[in-house]
Structure formats: C-alpha cells, structure tokens
Amino acid sequence: MKLSRRGAAALAIPFLLPARGRAQVFPSRPVRLFVPFPPAGSADFLARVVAEHMAGQLGQPFVVENRPGAGGNVGAGAVARGERDGHTIMLGNVGVLAVNRFLFRNLPFDADRDFAPIALLATVPSFVVVPPSLPVTTLAELIAYARARPRQLNYGSIGNGTSQHIASELFNAATGTELVHVIYRETSAANTDLMEGRVQVLFQSTAAVAELVRAGRMRALAITSAARMAAFPDVPTLRELGVDLVTEGWFGLVAPAGAPAEIVSTLERAAIAAVTAPAVSARLLTSGSVPQPLTGAEFARFVQAEVARMGPVLRAANVQAD
Numbered sequence: 001m002k003l004s005r006r007g008a009a010a011l012a013i014p015f016l017l018p019a020r021g022r023a024q025v026f027p028s029r030p031v032r033l034f035v036p037f038p039p040a041g042s043a044d045f046l047a048r049v050v051a052e053h054m055a056g057q058l059g060q061p062f063v064v065e066n067r068p069g070a071g072g073n074v075g076a077g078a079v080a081r082g083e084r085d086g087h088t089i090m091l092g093n094v095g096v097l098a099v100n101r102f103l104f105r106n107l108p109f110d111a112d113r114d115f116a117p118i119a120l121l122a123t124v125p126s127f128v129v130v131p132p133s134l135p136v137t138t139l140a141e142l143i144a145y146a147r148a149r150p151r152q153l154n155y156g157s158i159g160n161g162t163s164q165h166i167a168s169e170l171f172n173a174a175t176g177t178e179l180v181h182v183i184y185r186e187t188s189a190a191n192t193d194l195m196e197g198r199v200q201v202l203f204q205s206t207a208a209v210a211e212l213v214r215a216g217r218m219r220a221l222a223i224t225s226a227a228r229m230a231a232f233p234d235v236p237t238l239r240e241l242g243v244d245l246v247t248e249g250w251f252g253l254v255a256p257a258g259a260p261a262e263i264v265s266t267l268e269r270a271a272i273a274a275v276t277a278p279a280v281s282a283r284l285l286t287s288g289s290v291p292q293p294l295t296g297a298e299f300a301r302f303v304q305a306e307v308a309r310m311g312p313v314l315r316a317a318n319v320q321a322d
Helices: 003-017 044-059 070-080 094-103 139-147 162-174 189-195 208-212 260-275 278-287 294-315
Strands: 033-036 061-066 088-093 113-131 154-157 180-185 199-204 221-224 248-254 291-296
Touching: 003 189, 033 044, 033 070, 033 199, 044 061, 044 088, 044 113, 044 208, 044 248, 044 260, 044 278, 070 088, 070 094, 070 189, 070 248, 088 094, 088 113, 094 162, 094 248, 094 294, 113 139, 113 162, 113 208, 113 260, 113 294, 139 221, 154 162, 154 189, 162 180, 162 294, 189 199, 189 208, 208 221, 221 278, 248 260, 248 291, 248 294, 260 278, 260 294, 278 291, 291 294
Parallel strands: 033 061, 033 088, 154 180, 154 199
Antiparallel strands: 088 248, 113 199, 113 221, 113 248, 113 291
C-alpha cells in the first residue's frame, strides 16, 4: 500500500519528538540524599561514602543534605512528603524506621506506609567510651563507680529516642546504674565534652569515635555488638563482661512510597554495589561500620523483625522520647 506524503509524515512524528517527550533515563539530574541527623556522625560518614560511589555508577551527583531534629523525625517527615520520582531518597536508621513509633506520640510520617525500602547498607555497633581522666579501666569498674555515685555521672546523646539514648537507658536498666542524660545538638560536641570530662560516658557509634579511640583520646571499655569487631579485637562485648545487652545501629536507604519500582530497583543495585565494592567496604570497616547489604525486599523484612524485637524491650525499659 502506497502512503500519501501526509501519512508518511504522521508515522515519522514519534521519531522526531524531542527527548523530553520520551521516557528519561534515571537519574536525569542530581539525587538528593537526606540524612536526618547532624553532620560528623556515623550516618553522615556512611551516606557520603556510599553517595560518592553511587554517583560514579549512575552518572549524576548524589548531594547529601543533613536535616536533623527530633531523633530523625524532622528529616524523615520532609522526605515522606517529597517528590516520588527517585531523585529524593533518605538514609534511614533503626530509630526512624523501627523504634520512633514506640517513643513519639505524633510522628509526621508512618514508617511502614510512607517509605519504599531500597537496601540495607550497614550495621554500626557502639563503643562504651569514657574519658582517660575517669578513674576506671574496665566495664566492671565503671559500673561500680557509677553505682556508688547515683545521678552524678552523665552520658550524652544527640536527642531523645536516638540509638545513643536507648542504649544508655537499657544499660542503666541492666546494670542498676543511674547515668543522667545530657542532650547535644551534634555528635562532635558530645565527643568533645567526653574527652574534656564534662560527660563521663558515651554509647557512641564505632564509626563516630574509632579514630579517637585509636588515638587514646577516649577509652573503649566494651562494644555493644553480639561479637567482637575485627577492627578492634581487644574490645570485649557487653555480654562477655556479664551485661546481657546487644544493641546495634543500622542504616539503609529508602525512597518516598510511590517511587516507580524500576527506579527503586536501579537505586537498590547501585547501593548494594557500593557497599560491596572493596574500596568502600574497607573504608566502612576501618571507620567502624560493618557492611550488611540487603535488597529492598530483604530490608523490609529486616525492619519488621527489628520492630518485633525492639518493641517489648523498649516498653519494659520504659524508654520515652519526652
């Protein structure tokens, strides 16, 4: 059949449409990676290391934006209301995605409904650290020293409901100590005050204080993970020292719910490739983070298991954000 000149032109139209009329390759512009916590902590470090590698894979910058406040709830609320095309994502943690639902009465998001899991990235145990000036060299000595001075020793955290706050209160409950909570706006400020003796104890992520421990500016008495950390083999676990407590932070990427499945899959592949890359993995391990890549589906099941595990513990310890 012979086409008219007009008919041939009509068939050619789809091939002549400008690029903006076709499906765009993701990402088509910089990706905003929100970290709902202050800079200089384990979350910030992890986000920046992973973002750098993902940017190299996907060909667009990944811009890390710190949006701290209310145990991560401020930033998480902003992301939950953000654009749903994959160009806005968040580094979520145990607090935002699992624990805060038990601690806060009015959250600006629903962690199960408002986020699409991309991938779990890493777990981060905490050190129990004290200043070198404190006259204790073992965990048993710290417990005895604190019991003899109820409400005279302080511990620091970056807010109610954070992993530091929860771990410290669980430690109080497990050991019969009465360490007093002092809130800081930033991890670095808490670290400085510990080194200068204004607070006496921190349950601080290994990633945030690894170099300070190595330099002797803090004394690590124990680690909160189930097993010793290869990078710090001389630091015993709490359980080894008679305190039946395991508490680890963890971090994973999420997108606002409703982001297209194929875009979430693209981000998942890039995130897992990042944390399994030898250079990235080595940097994370040296800093105190342990790469634990899980797919989005696996991450979703992991979060629900954490919710089921932590809920009864938090209720029994009566840990509240306000």
